[in-house]
Structures are given as C-alpha cells and as structure tokens.
Amino acid sequence: MNTKEMEKNPMPFDGLHEECGVFGMYDFDGGDVASTIYYGLFALQHRGQESCGIAVSDTSGPKGRVQSYKDMGLVNEVFTPEILGKLNGDIGVGHVRYSTAGASTRENAQPLVLNYVKGTLALAHNGNLINANELRHDLEYTGAIFQTTIDTEVIAYHIARERLNSKTAEEAVRRAVAKLKGAFSLVVASPRKLIGARDPFGFKPLCIGKRDNAYILTSETCALETIGAEFIRDVRPGEVVTISPEGGIQSDMSLALAPEKEARCIFEYIYFARPDSHIDGVSVYGSRIKAGRFLAMDSPVDADLVVGVPESGNAAALGYSLQSGIPYGTAFVKNSYVGRTFIKPKQSSRESSVRVKLNVLKEAVAGKRIIMIDDSIVRGTTSDRIVKMLRDAGATEVHVRISSPPFLWPCYFGTDIPEREQLIAYNRTIDEIREIIGADSLGYLDVERLEELSEGLSICKGCFNGIYPLEPPKEDIRGSYEK
Ligand code: SF4
Numbered sequence: 001m002n003t004k005e006m007e008k009n010p011m012p013f014d015g016l017h018e019e020c021g022v023f024g025m026y027d028f029d030g031g032d033v034a035s036t037i038y039y040g041l042f043a044l045q046h047r048g049q050e051s052c053g054i055a056v057s058d059t060s061g062p063k064g065r066v067q068s069y070k071d072m073g074l075v076n077e078v079f080t081p082e083i084l085g086k087l088n089g090d091i092g093v094g095h096v097r098y099s100t101a102g103a104s105t106r107e108n109a110q111p112l113v114l115n116y117v118k119g120t121l122a123l124a125h126n127g128n129l130i131n132a133n134e135l136r137h138d139l140e141y142t143g144a145i146f147q148t149t150i151d152t153e154v155i156a157y158h159i160a161r162e163r164l165n166s167k168t169a170e171e172a173v174r175r176a177v178a179k180l181k182g183a184f185s186l187v188v189a190s191p192r193k194l195i196g197a198r199d200p201f202g203f204k205p206l207c208i209g210k211r212d213n214a215y216i217l218t219s220e221t222c223a224l225e226t227i228g229a230e231f232i233r234d235v236r237p238g239e240v241v242t243i244s245p246e247g248g249i250q251s252d253m254s255l256a257l258a259p260e261k262e263a264r265c266i267f268e269y270i271y272f273a274r275p276d277s278h279i280d281g282v283s284v285y286g287s288r289i290k291a292g293r294f295l296a297m298d299s300p301v302d303a304d305l306v307v308g309v310p311e312s313g314n315a316a317a318l319g320y321s322l323q324s325g326i327p328y329g330t331a332f333v334k335n336s337y338v339g340r341t342f343i344k345p346k347q348s349s350r351e352s353s354v355r356v357k358l359n360v361l362k363e364a365v366a367g368k369r370i371i372m373i374d375d376s377i378v379r380g381t382t383s384d385r386i387v388k389m390l391r392d393a394g395a396t397e398v399h400v401r402i403s404s405p406p407f408l409w410p411c412y413f414g415t416d417i418p419e420r421e422q423l424i425a426y427n428r429t430i431d432e433i434r435e436i437i438g439a440d441s442l443g444y445l446d447v448e449r450l451e452e453l454s455e456g457l458s459i460c461k462g463c464f465n466g467i468y469p470l471e472p473p474k475e476d477i478r479g480s481y482e483k
Contacts, residue, residue, distance in 0.1 A: 019414040020110070020126040021047030022206070023223055024093040024187035026194040027214035028245045030060065034087035036214075036227050037094040041075045043226035044219055046274060047126070048098035051109035052078050055122035055189065056092030063119035063191040070095075070109040091194055093187045095124035108150045111189075116160040118169075119191040123159075125152040126204045126219055127183030128414040130473050135179065155180065159188065170195050170242040174252055177240065181470060183265070183413035185235075187217045194243040200255050201263040201469050202237025203413050203460060205279045208249065215243045220277040234280050237262045263460035263469035266450050267415055270404045271312045271375040280457055285315050287453040291403040291445055292319020292373060294452070299443025300324065301399045303369040307331035309386060310358070316403035317373040326371065331390065333359045358386065366394030372439075376404045378417065380424035383437040391438075400439040405447040405464040406430075412472050417463050 021044030025033040037054050053070025067087050071078045075096065095110035111124040129135070132151040139157050140146070146153055158176035166172040169190035174197070177184065183203035188195040196217040198206045209216040209224035210232050216224060221231050232249070235241055238256030243249055265272075268279055269287040277284050292315065306328050308317030321328035335357055370390055377383050387398045406425030411417040420426045424433055434442035447464050451457075462468035 019048065019098055019128065020124075021045075021096045021219040021223075022093065022124040022126050022185060022187045022217070023095075023219070024124065024189060024194050024196065024217040025214055026059075026091040026189070026243055027212075028090075029213045030090045031214065032056075032088055033090055033092045033214070034084050036211075037092055038075065038079055038084055039227050040216070040218055040223040041094045041096050043223040043274075044096050045075055047219060047272065048096035049074055050098050051106065052094070052096045053109050053111050054079070054084075054087055054092060054094040055111040055113050056087045056089030057120065057122070057189065057191065058089045059091050059192050061089075066113050066120045066122050066189075068111060068113050068122065070106070070111070072106055072109065091189045091192075093122050093124045093189045093194075108148050110150070110152055112148070112150075112152050112156050114156045114160055116163065118160075118163050121156060121159060121169075122189040123152055123156050124187050125150075125155060126185045126206075126414065127151075127199065128412060129154070129180050129182035129184065130412050130470060131179075131181040151182075151184075155184070155186065168242075169193055170240060170250070170252065173197055174240045174254065178255055185219060192244060195240065196235050196243075197240045198235045198237055200238035200257045201261070201460065202280070203263060203265045205264075205268060205273065205277075206235040208232040208235060208241065208243075215249070217241070217243070220273055220279075222274040222277040225276065231278075237264075260458050261469070262458040264454060264457060265413065265415065266454060266459040266461060267376075267404070267463075269453050272415075275312075275315055280454075282455050282457065288312065288315035288403065289319035289322070290453055291449070292316035292321070293323040294319075294445060294449045295373065295401045295403060295443060296320045296323035298446055298449075299401055299441075301371060301441055301443075303371045303397065303399055305329045305331070305365065305368050306371045306373065307365070309372060309374040310334040312375040313373045313403065316375065316401075317371075320371060320373055320401065329364050331361055331365050331370065331372070333361060335359075358389070360389045360393040362393040365390055368395055369397040369399070370395045371399045371401060373401050373403060375402070376407065377402055377424055377433070377437070378407060379422055380433065380436055383439075387438045397440045398438075399441045400434070400437060400443075402442075402444045405444050405450070405461075406433075407463050409463050409466040411463045412468070413460070413462075415463070 023040035051072045055068035057066040093111045111122045114121045129151045162175040163172035184199045185204040185206040186197045209229035211229035240252040273284045275285040306321040308314035
C-alpha cells in the first residue's frame, strides 16, 4: 500500500461521535492546575479524540498572561511532562475535541484564548449552536476577524463584547449566552474567576466538583473521580455558575426554562458518557442496564448467550441477561488503541476496518444462538460485518437488539447523525434492515421507553421522532463555515 492509497481516519467505523469534553479548575490555594486538568481530560478522552488543549493563568499575576498548549492527537500524545511543566497557573480550562462543526485542524482545537481590553479569557465549549452563522455574520459586519471556524470563537467574541458594558465577567457571560441558540456546556477562565454555563435545554452535561480548596467544572463525574475530587452537584440547565474565593459558588438561573421544557441529549445515557458517570443524578450504567431489560421485555427471543458490542453495548447486554435469564458472556475482544492517525484500510484490502478494532472469541460463540446488543445503527455499514463475524466464528443464530430507537432524523446539537437519506432506518421497515445486516431477528428500543432511561427527566428525542426542542435550521448548517 503506498501513501496515496492510505486514508487517515480517526474513527473508521459506523459509530456516533460526541463533539467534546470540557474541564476547568481553580485552586484557591494557588497550586498549579495543569497536571490535574491533564488527568481530567484523560478521563474524558472518550468524548473526543481528534485534538486537545489546556490553557492556564495565574490569578495573582498580570491579567493578560495565559499560557496554553493544544494540538491534534490524544491527551497522552499531545502532552509531555515538559509541556505540562511549562503551564503554570492556579486557574485553567482544558478540552478534548471531535469535530462535528468546524474542520479537524490545529487552529480549531480548544481552549480558545482571547485577549481583549479587560484581560484574557480562556474558553472550552461542548455542543453545537444552530445560530452560529447569524451571530458570526453580525460580528464580521462590525469588523471582527475570525481565526477559526468553530462556534466557540463566536461565543468568545460575544463575551468579550458584552464585557465592555458589564460590571462583571459573569454578567458578560450571561448576556452573551442569552444570544446563543443550541447546545452548549461552557467553561471560561477569566483572570480571577472560573465560570460555567449550560444551555437552557441542558443538552450536554456539566457538573461541579471540589478537591481540597480547588473547584472543578467538567463534562462528566467520571473525571472528578479520576482526580480524587468530590462531586458537589450538576450545573442546572440554563444556569451560569461563577466560582471565586470571594463568592464561593454563585448561581444565576435567569435563563432557566420550566423543567418540562428541558431537553437532555438521551444519547449521553445510551452511548456517549462513560458508564461510571452520573448525569443530573441518573447513573449512566443504570440507564444502560434498564435499556437491556426493556429490550428483553419488549423483544424477547430464545437463545443461549447474550453479548454486547463493546463498550456501550455491554451494560445493555447485562440488563438483557438479568431480565431474560439467558447467560451473559463476552464475544468480542476490542483493540482500543485507535488514535487519530489510524490508517483506514482500503475497501479492497484484506484487513477490515471492523476486524482491526474487534475480534470474535470463537470459543465463546461457536455452536450457540447469540443475542448481540449494540447501542445504535447509523448507516448499517458496521452491523452487517459484526453479524458476519459471529457467524464465521460458528454462531448458529444471531439476533440483534439495539438499545436505542431507530435514527430517523439528523442531529443539529453536537452529534454527527447525518442527513436522513444516509440513515439505514429511513424509509425501511425493521425487517428490511434485518435483512441488510444479515440477522435472524432485529429489535430496537421502543421510543416510549426513553424517558424511563432518564428516570423521568425531560429529554431530547429529535433524532428519533423529528420533534426538536428548538426549531431546526432550514438547511443543514453543520460545518458550513468551510463551504
Ligand atoms: S437529536 Fe438526538 S443526538 Fe441530537 S441532542 Fe437530541 S437526542 Fe441527542
């Protein structure tokens, strides 16, 4: 294979991708935060594997001094002890990224650092805005020059602009985020405060933690456990929190909606978040177990073994097994070391994209009727290969159960669910999909079950039923800055 034939692709499979993970920290005792941010980002690596970065500053130093480092690659590829050693400061933010809007380039890596008349801001953002184009054009017509093609820079400019007419940095953040439409969980390090904001729908998670005299804002609770911090609480949908030694944790709820209007991304529970995280008080692992139980109740089938497609299918498979009494087993061995520079095999090559990531344990499946649980089917290009791998390993029957409903609509809020025409479930019956993927039977989670996964918390189901919490854009604007 020559280099022209090689195609570099970070995630050569049919799965979905989260856009980002964020981590901010302020140590009131003045200790350096960069190495803790590094470990926090490491725990959030599943939320984005394309690029990462850390920006820190010293709250007792000059207001404009932010040191930052970001690059393409995994957290442990980008940061060395030497680089971390040069990032000195007691306040900072970090970010891991997968791009759903804005190209995958170093310029688009975060955090963004913005110098303006009141000092320096460092920002990290998770989510997608649906009015970023309008906001960007307004800014461009009044002289703004953009360095990147990501929504985050639009937010940064608005905060800087609002800061000129606001008494405090948090007031500027609140005024700026009031203009945003879409999904955002944001952490901002101002010269003397750590500020977090979560959009009124609460699409993406954000929580607060504490370790000794240091406070943390991060996407998932698993990152708090990794660094030995205690969980304080979730940032509520529509809340702006400000953390400083003078005020402790201050809350502004002026953008909050009625609880029934909130719209958490249900895919955080089904797939994106780590199973050891809790989002808004609900265990991600518990949700997945429940999804498996519901599949066993609603789509029962006689079989010898229930297996999960790693990782997020595993807990749902255990749930199916607990409910049905059919033994749970391991059928796949996963190679998790697929980094950014992974070279995707050519179509004609004998190495298959799926097999370099997953192998079947023949001893576990040979001669058995298998129930295989996966979290979703997007285009269907992976499912047929996994089913075939099980058959090639000697499975006598393969029954596929999916721990989410069929995808019928795209997502505009930070998940890369594509246009309808590319979705296998669009315009097809369940039996037609079953035939395409080569399964003996196929069952999806009933859309009516989704609220039970979030224990009654209000959720977004747009990609399943086309009813979005916000009017979707007339045209698909995702990534349109590049067009
Ligand atoms: S449309 Fe689907 S993927 Fe997008 S935010 Fe809503 S539930 Fe999540």
